[in-house]
Amino acid sequence: MIFNVCTYVLIFVIEYVLAIKSGAEVLKADAFNNLSGVISTFLLIIGVHIASDQDETRLIGFPVSNQSELSNQKKVRLSRFRFETVFTLTTSILMIGIAVKVIGGGINDLLHAASQRVPNPIGIVGAVISTVLILIMLGINYFWGKKTNSAALLASAKDSLGDAITSFGTAISIYLMWQYDLKWVDSVASIIIGSFILLSGFEIFLESSLNLVDYFSPRKERQFKEQILTDPAIKAVLGVHAHYDGSLVTVEATVIVDYAMTVAQSFDVAQRIKMKLKQKFEISDAKILFIPNNINE
Incomplete structure (x- = not known):
């Protein structure tokens, strides 16, 4: 993650400086696009750091209840993962702000196209350097993501592909403007990149x-329900609710079982259901509430 931040910062500095020197608004827009990558990765690092905190008595410095210690510790751990989402x-709000600035600048330049000048071809160098660095970063993240089975690194590699394509398109845009004196391309390309952001x-x-x-997808919750119903001890599923704690999924289900089932048996059933859900859907945790069926049935 730190490598990603450093790479994106380097790309932003190179592109922004060369955008000023070349007068290419599209390169400046691409620089801000990569700046959003810096911000998102940096904030993700903070979120992951909070999520990895081992102190179960405090949540980002604030004390938590010590009642029901075992369940409370699990609740605190899962709550920390929500900071990733926060x-x-x-x-996303910062990205929207950057996008509005980029689009506004592009529209303003398009309205005053007559006064615009063709960008200096040095801007192509900035876009090409950006493309190469992003592709290198993409390759490294993909390699280590596969090797360590890290969803975060694989997701980062996927996101970087879009940035690489954008930077390459920026290089093409500047070349077309320089080669064919197409001043309007700069503004239009800036608006397109801003719209993408x-x-x-x-x-x-x-x-x-x-x-x-x-909120959780009803389709996914139906799949969880169908999986729970495959257990022979379950007579019916009254309800299934799933939610995210960061990128982790927790499932809560209320099921009907035989009234004669013992506590030990219900514990075994719950563990069995959890294991099946984790294996098939890669959830992080499951909470199963048991309700006995009618004694007269």
């Missing part, structure tokens, strides 16, 4: 907001 939501920001904002209010 920081992701913050990132805006769309990504809104998507992240929507997903993070839904996660924070405990």
Whole structure:
């Protein structure tokens, strides 16, 4: 993660400096696009750091109840993971702000296209350097992501591909402007990149907001229910609710079982259901509430 931040900072500095020197607004827009990568990665690091805190008596410095110690410790651990979502939501708001600035600048330049000048080709160098560095970072993240089975690194590699394509497109745009004297391309390309940042920001904002209010896909919850019903001890499933704690999924289910089932048996059933859900859906935890069926049935 630190490597990603350093790489994106280097790319931003190179592109921004060369954007000023070349007068290429599209390169400046791409620099801000990569700046959003710096912000998102940095905030993710903070979120992961909070999530990895081992002190179960405090939550980011604030004391928590010591009642029901075992369940409370688990609750505190899961609550910490939600800070990843909080920081992701913050990132999306910053991305939207950056996008509005980039799009506004592009529209303003387009309205005053007559006074615009063709960018200096040195801007192409900045975009090419950005593309190469991002591809190197992508390759490293993908390699280590596969080797360590890290979802965060694999997701970072996937996101970097879009940034690499954007930077390459920026290089092509500057070349076309320089070669064919197409001044308007600079403004249009800036608006396109800004729109890309805006769309990504809104998507992240929507997903993070839904996660924070405990929304979960009904289709996925139906799959959880169907899996729980495959256990022979379960007579019916009254309800299934799943939610995110950061990127972790916790499932809560209320099930009907035989009235004669003992506590020990219900514990074994709960553990069996948890194991099956973890194996098939890679959830982090499951809470099963048992209700006995009618004694006369």
